[in-house]
Amino acid sequence: PFTPLIAPSILSADMTRLGDECEAVIDAGAQWIHFDVMDNHYVPNLTFGPPVCAALAKRLSASRPGIPIDVHLMCEPVDDLIRGFAEAGAASITFHAEATRHVDRSLALARDLGCKTGLVFNPATSLEWLKYVLDKIDIIQIMSVNPGFGGQSFITESLAKIAEAREIVDMVVQGTDREIRIEVDGGVKIDNIADIYAAGADTFVAGSAIFKTDDYGETIGAMKQALNA
Ligand code: DX5
Ligand code: ZN
Helix, strand or coil, rough: CCCCCEEEEECCCCHHHHHHHHHHHCCCCCEEEEEEEEEEECCCCCCCHHHHHHHHHHHHHHHHHCCCCEEEEEEECCHHHHHHHCCCCCCCEEEEHCCCCCHHHHHHHHHCCCEEEEEEEECCCCHHHHHCHHHHHCEEEECCCCCCCCCCCCCHHHHHHHHHHHHHHHEEEEEECCCCCCEEECCCCCCHHHHHHHHHHCEEEEEEEHCCCHHHHHHHHHHHHHHHC
């Protein structure tokens, strides 16, 4: 696997202080900012759109340059939002395989707009969706909870899917300089992150496990220690 990365999900941050919260987790060792977009249609919850991303990207590019904003679309349809978030400074945009009529076209759109891109797999969704689009994918994002809320428990069956994704990725990148990340999202904690890493994940989204603790540095430090990173 590639260097493991910690990507705090701002869903559990104090929204009245979003910029400060992002700077605090970055100073505590976070490498990506995970930006959860919910539309009250694909998932039964509603968060934020491109203007919030643009404001955050502007602030972080000045205060903490080089930290990518990883946009996770839990929305349907996706194409207009891909345009909006690419414009708003997203470094990567992932969306759910079932949430667009034309998966290949939506992946190509995000790529053409200069973003890294990837598909997100719900707990019951098969990795079969990858088969014909792997050349357009930078991130395979495995949901280890049902999307829509922070603070849920890790679904153990996801470990088998992560291992399956790892086999696919190793086969595809072998002998090339391609990087395909395997990102795990939902219920990641200090005490299960090592098992998730052992299964083959390299990018760890964690919302409540980080933002609901008092000392972000201690929490992210403990996660990295569990990863030997
Ligand atoms: C769930 C979101 C996750 C969520 C993770 O729909 O995609 O990113 O915020 O939160 P925790 O880490 O609390 O499970
Ligand atoms: Zn997410």
